[in-house]
Amino acid sequence: MTPKRITVHSSATQPKTYLTADDIRKMHLKRGWSDIGYHFVIRTDGAVERGRPLTKQGAHVYGHNKNNVGICLVGGIDERGVAEFNYSGAQLHALYALICELCEDYGIPYEKVCGHRDYSPDTNNDGKITPDEYVKECPCFDVRGWFIRKLQSDGVEL
Numbered sequence: 001m002t003p004k005r006i007t008v009h010s011s012a013t014q015p016k017t018y019l020t021a022d023d024i025r026k027m028h029l030k031r032g033w034s035d036i037g038y039h040f041v042i043r044t045d046g047a048v049e050r051g052r053p054l055t056k057q058g059a060h061v062y063g064h065n066k067n068n069v070g071i072c073l074v075g076g077i078d079e080r081g082v083a084e085f086n087y088s089g090a091q092l093h094a095l096y097a098l099i100c101e102l103c104e105d106y107g108i109p110y111e112k113v114c115g116h117r118d119y120s121p122d123t124n125n126d127g128k129i130t131p132d133e134y135v136k137e138c139p140c141f142d143v144r145g146w147f148i149r150k151l152q153s154d155g156v157e158l
Contacts, residue, residue: 001054001055001056001057001058001066001067002067002106003054003067003068003069003102003106003108004067004068004106004108004112005067005068005069005108005112005113005114006068006069006071006099006102006103006108006112006113006114007060007061007064007068007069007070007071007114007115007116007118007119008071008072008073008095008099008113008114008115008116008139008143009038009060009070009071009072009073009115009116009138009139010072010073010074010075010076010077010083010116010138010139010140011024011041011072011073011074011075011076012076012077012083012138013074013075013076013077014075014077014078014079014086015044015074015075015086015087015088016044017074017075018043018044019041019043019074020041020043020049021036021038021040021041021049021050021051024036024038024041024051024072025051028059033059034059035051035052035056035059036051036052037051037052037058037059037060037070038051038052038058038060038070038071038072039051039052039053039054039058039069039070039071040069040070040071040072040098041071041072041074042071042072042073042074042091042094042095042098043074043091044074044075044087044088044090044091045088045090046088046089046090046091046093046094047094048094048098051070051072052070054069058070060072060116061116061119063119064119069102069108071095071098071099073087073091073095073139074091075087075088075091076138076139076140083137083138083140084140085140085141086140096147096150099113099147110147110148110151110158111144113143113144113147114143114144115138115139115141115142115143115144116136116138116139117129117134117135117136117137117138117139118143118144119135120133120134120135120136121133121135
């Protein structure tokens with residue numbers, strides 16, 4: 001695989017649920033998949049674990065996996081199972097560092113970083129994907145906007 005874009009996901013679990021890449025791998029294998037769908041998993045403590053090797057196509061965005069690096073943040077729902085931005089500072093720090101590293105190492109343009117929800121269809125054809133059009137809310141925040149704002153606050157010229 002030649003990485004050309006990055007998609008961020010949530011595990012759709014409560015942040016108090018301790019999950020590792022191996023736990024997610026087992027869940028995906030039970031679904032009949034060949035391996036974990038994500039290339040990286042970021043635990044609630046900020047630890048980054050490798051999932052599927054980058055040499056293999058991921059299985060994380062139906063119809064959009066080719067050359068797409070999948071990163072999963074553990075968390076993303078509240079106690080009632082409702083989508084919620086509940087990631088730790090350590091996770092967000094690790095996510096930012098990982099995305100920067102991948103963009104630099106593989107020449108991935110910053111605008112090719114997004115969240116799973118951004119693959120939802122533009123059902124009203126207005127050129128924007130809005131919350132009422134999300135198939136999934138995953139990962140519960142505007143990844144591209146967050147990433148660009150973070151780059152700008154770090155003085156990166158875009």
